[in-house]
Amino acid sequence: VTRIGIRSTRVLTLDDIEVTVPNALIASSKIINETGGPYVKRRIHVGVDCAYGSDIDRVREVLFACTAGVPGLEVDPPPEVHFLDFGASGLRFELRVWIANPEVRELALDRLHCAIYKGFTAAGIEIPFAKQDVYIKELPRRDAA
Secondary structure, X not given: OOEEOOOEEEEEOOOOOEEEEEHHHHHOOOOOOOOOOOOOOEEEEEXXXXXXXXXXXXXXXXXXXXXXXXXXXXXXXXXXXXXXXXXXXXXXXXXXXXXXXXXXXXXXXXXXXXXXXXXXXXXXXXXXXXXXXXXXXXXXXXXXX
């Protein structure tokens, strides 16, 4: 927050852009301050799907291995991998890691995404495409002319 006025508040984004927000909107909205609180560390979540039929224990191993050597990640608390759901096209997992500073969030996500893609490719774990089946009940009639 850079300035609080009678009708609006000015907020500086992480991209160094100042945004004017009406106070009425602020009063009726949920505000999340990612840099507030007693600790600088923040947890980030990386969702990834793998194809049905994948070895879930191997998926966990690869996701944990992908965190090794990524700058900005904290080792304490350690990373966590959760099997979230049976998705429409694959098994949904989430990797949760802690970062040392909110300012490295985007860079850490970029490096984790790259490491996961390379790790899955090397391990032969398929990242599924979204799939839909379409059934045609009846074709339109052609009128004889």
